[in-house]
Amino acid sequence: MRxxxxxxxxxxxxxxxxxxxxxxxxxxxxxxxxxxxxxxIKQAGRDNDTVxxxxxxxxxxxxxxxxxxxxPRPLKNDLALxxxxxxxxxxxxxxxxxxxxxxxxxxxxxKLGDILCGTSRPGHFRGVATVVAKLLNxxxxxxxxxxxxxxQQSVIIARMIKDLNFPVKIRVLPTVRQKDGLALSxxxxxxxxxxxxxxxxxxxxxxxxxxxxxxxxTDASRIINRIKELIGKKxxxxxxxVAIVDLEKLRQIKKINQDCMICLAVKIGKTRLIDNCLxxxx
Amino acid sequence: MRxxxxxxxxxxxxxxxxxxxxxxxxxxxxxxxxxxxxxxIKQAGRDNDTVxxxxxxxxxxxxxxxxxxxxPRPLKNDLALxxxxxxxxxxxxxxxxxxxxxxxxxxxxxKLGDILCGTSRPGHFRGVATVVAKLLNxxxxxxxxxxxxxxQQSVIIARMIKDLNFPVKIRVLPTVRQKDGLALSxxxxxxxxxxxxxxxxxxxxxxxxxxxxxxxxTDASRIINRIKELIGKKxxxxxxxVAIVDLEKLRQIKKINQDCMICLAVKIGKTRLIDNCLxxxx
Numbered sequence: 001m002r003x004x005x006x007x008x009x010x011x012x013x014x015x016x017x018x019x020x021x022x023x024x025x026x027x028x029x030x031x032x033x034x035x036x037x038x039x040x041i042k043q044a045g046r047d048n049d050t051v052x053x054x055x056x057x058x059x060x061x062x063x064x065x066x067x068x069x070x071x072p073r074p075l076k077n078d079l080a081l082x083x084x085x086x087x088x089x090x091x092x093x094x095x096x097x098x099x100x101x102x103x104x105x106x107x108x109x110x111k112l113g114d115i116l117c118g119t120s121r122p123g124h125f126r127g128v129a130t131v132v133a134k135l136l137n138x139x140x141x142x143x144x145x146x147x148x149x150x151x152q153q154s155v156i157i158a159r160m161i162k163d164l165n166f167p168v169k170i171r172v173l174p175t176v177r178q179k180d181g182l183a184l185s186x187x188x189x190x191x192x193x194x195x196x197x198x199x200x201x202x203x204x205x206x207x208x209x210x211x212x213x214x215x216x217x218t219d220a221s222r223i224i225n226r227i228k229e230l231i232g233k234k235x236x237x238x239x240x241x242v243a244i245v246d247l248e249k250l251r252q253i254k255k256i257n258q259d260c261m262i263c264l265a266v267k268i269g270k271t272r273l274i275d276n277c278l279x280x281x282x
Numbered sequence: 283m284r285x286x287x288x289x290x291x292x293x294x295x296x297x298x299x300x301x302x303x304x305x306x307x308x309x310x311x312x313x314x315x316x317x318x319x320x321x322x323i324k325q326a327g328r329d330n331d332t333v334x335x336x337x338x339x340x341x342x343x344x345x346x347x348x349x350x351x352x353x354p355r356p357l358k359n360d361l362a363l364x365x366x367x368x369x370x371x372x373x374x375x376x377x378x379x380x381x382x383x384x385x386x387x388x389x390x391x392x393k394l395g396d397i398l399c400g401t402s403r404p405g406h407f408r409g410v411a412t413v414v415a416k417l418l419n420x421x422x423x424x425x426x427x428x429x430x431x432x433x434q435q436s437v438i439i440a441r442m443i444k445d446l447n448f449p450v451k452i453r454v455l456p457t458v459r460q461k462d463g464l465a466l467s468x469x470x471x472x473x474x475x476x477x478x479x480x481x482x483x484x485x486x487x488x489x490x491x492x493x494x495x496x497x498x499x500t501d502a503s504r505i506i507n508r509i510k511e512l513i514g515k516k517x518x519x520x521x522x523x524v525a526i527v528d529l530e531k532l533r534q535i536k537k538i539n540q541d542c543m544i545c546l547a548v549k550i551g552k553t554r555l556i557d558n559c560l561x562x563x564x
Contacts, residue, residue, distance in 0.1 A: 011449050019301055102531070104393055105411070105445035110386045129387070130446075133415075137447040163387035164412075165419040167293050249384070 001083050003090045007098075007138045010091050014052070014139060022049035026141030026168075028132060031055040032072040032186035033081045036176040040145040041085045043173055052139050053082055054091040056098065060106075061127030072189055091139065098134065107133045107164070109156045112250055116152050117265060117274065120240050128153055129160050136166050144168050149175040149183050151261055151276045155250060175275070177203065183275045190271040198234045199268045202275040205230050205242075209262050213279060218256045220244040231266060240265035240272065247278075257281075283365045285372045289380075289420045292373050296334070296421060304331035308423030308450075310414060313337040314354040314468035315363045318458040322427040323367045325455055334421050335364055336373040338380065342388075343409030354471055373421065380416065389415045389446070391438045394532055398434050399547060399556065402522050410435055411442050418448050426450050431457040431465050433543055433558045437532055457557070459485065465557045472553040480516045481550045484557040487512050487524075491544050495561060500538045502526040513548060522547035522554065529560075539563075 004010045017024055025044030029037050033055075044051045055078055062068035075092075082090050106126055112118075113125030136144070144161075146154045154172045161168060176184050181203035182196070191199055205227040212223050227242045244262050245252055253260055256279060263276035286292045299306055307326030311319050315337075326333045337360055344350035357374075364372050388408055394400075395407030418426070426443075428436045436454045443450060458466045463485035464478070473481055487509040494505050509524045526544050527534055535542055538561060545558035 007447050011447070015449075019303060021301060102441075103445050105389065105391045105442045107387065107389050107415075107446070110388065112386060133389075134445075134447045137449060140449070159384075160387045163385050163416075164389070165289050165293070165416045167297075167419060167422070 001079075001087055001090060003079065003092050005092050005094065005097070007091075007093060007134075010052075010089065011138050011140070013089070014050075017050050018140065023142040024048060024050045024052060024139065025143045025145060026135070026139045027051070027053045027145045028135050029053060029055055030057045030071065030186065031078045032074060032189070033078045034176075034184045034186065036147050036149065036184040038081065038085055039176050040147060040173055041082070041087060043171065044143065044145050045086055047143055047171070050088045051086070052089045052091060052141065053087045054093075054135055054139070056091070056093055056131070056135075058098075058127060058131040059095055060099065060130055061124050063121055063123065066121070067187075067190075072186055091135075098131070106130045107160060109159050109163075112152070112156050112159055115250055116241060116243060116245070116263060118152075120265070120272075125153070125156050129156060132157050133160065133164070133166075136161075136168060141168055144170050146170060146172050147175060148172050148278070149185065149275065151263060152250060155248070181207070183273075185273065187271055187273065191268060195236055195268045195271065198236045199271075199273055201231050201234045201237055202264055202266055202273055205264060206262055206275060206277040210277060210279070213256055220252070220254050220256060223256070223262070227262075227264070231264075234268075236269050238267040240267060283361075283369055283372060285361065285374050287374050287376065287379070289373075289375060289416075292334075292371065293420050293422070295371070296332075299332050300422065305424040306330055306332045306334060306421065307425045307427060308417070308421045309333070309335045309427045310417050311335060311337055312339045312353065312468065313360045314356060314471070315360045316458075316466045316468065318429050318431065318466040320363065320367055321458050322429060322455055323364070323369060325453065326425065326427050327368055329425055329453070332370045333368065334371045334373060334423065335369045336375075336417055336421070338373070338375055338413070338417075340380075340409060340413040341377055342381065342412055343406050345403055345405065348403070349469075349472075354468055373417075380413070388412045389442060391441050391445075394434070394438050394441055397532060398523060398525060398527070398545060400434070402547070402554075407435070407438050411438060414439050415442065415446070415448075418443075418450060423450055426452050428452060428454050429457060430454050430560070431467065431557065433545060434532060437530070463489070465555075467555065469553055469555065473550060477518055477550045477553065480518045481553075481555055483513050483516050483519055484546055484548055484555055487546060488544055488557060488559040492559060492561070495538055502534070502536050502538060505538070505544070509544075509546070513546075516550075518551050520549040522549060 025048030027040045107129040265274045307330030309322045389411040547556045
């Protein structure tokens, strides 16, 4: 496994891979790798000849009041996990090389980036779209691997890839959860023991919603109210949003009679957690 | 010469070119080709194994009050010129395939896009950056050829390429002029005979400025005043801006003691023309 810090060097190196018609699978991460990331890396390995993982805590996607500085950076452990997962190349740039003096170009996905998580995190998805555009140009992968937990992010990146004609396929893989249901997230380390118990309310709320739908409930607002009621019982939980949206434009739907997604953002103490589940028909 | 309308098809076709390590030179145009474009195409041919020209009148770079509908589209002649200039592939998409329903992603180069031509054409350079990002992803050229006449555009595209890590080199080639000095532009066809004579004041103003500098004038505002005075004598001419700026950030400079650019935008009747000249030291 090689660790490369320079974007130009990585791009040149991968040019050789592309010329020999070997496929490249790419997993962009902010490090603090957990089994969710590893499931992406393993799938990338099954699908491709070469696996590239980037580890970069991207400053442009953090708000000024957010956790950029305290975001976990267990680099040694991350590199060991990558090695064990048979990653070929780790891209490990620093902020100065990604955003040098005079940097001025941003990629913005309109509307999709302003709703749901975008409401309480203005500018977040602009930062995400910009860094992913940069990474796609540097790595030029055949397939990009993303996790379903960051559902809005996946939809926005898919829109950007289509709109800007990036020649790459996307695979979005299922959220990996603890046995108790908690969706894995690098931010779970912020939770104390009590909060970890309260945080279970997110996945429980999604299970409740699913079971209501299974029993014939089709009224989105009723489902949302039941979710809010359940989460409201937890003292440390403060709801950011509960929404049921279509899968492409992320617009709130009223009736559950099409493929859709139930998504939540809840603050447990100071830690903002998100989770979602897909409802699909065929 | 092949004419291709589908972005995906062009991208797949060029993948073969890249795999065989043949280099691709790319000239993006809005058609209405003149010897300025042809100089770019010829240079692309000298430098590369494969030459790709795009012809696309990009709607997102036109303001609502601008000349999108009447912009010249002499397609037959353009294709004949491309064939004669030994272009390998012409990319000829339509607006619907470039901006399908739901399109929402824009690339914006901050600050650089808001000054000079950006002041009177808000959104113009966002449209330019967006379409060039799309074209670069579709064609993935080794070298991108641009004309010095659209100087601000070149600076903005260079900034975007650097910021978003597009793996492409830029070559900016000198403005091609008529014998009388008028910079070639597809918009010159809008001028009547009287206006064609008045339009010569742009290049004459630049010559005046150069000669002032050659004779030791270093005060930018004095040079600008002399230019304004000269242009002011033409009844049909209305100055949009006259500026002397540095070459990277396009900030106005006070003293001519560094590499810089004198740039003009002048309306002759209803036709907005631009021109510029470089002042370089070594």
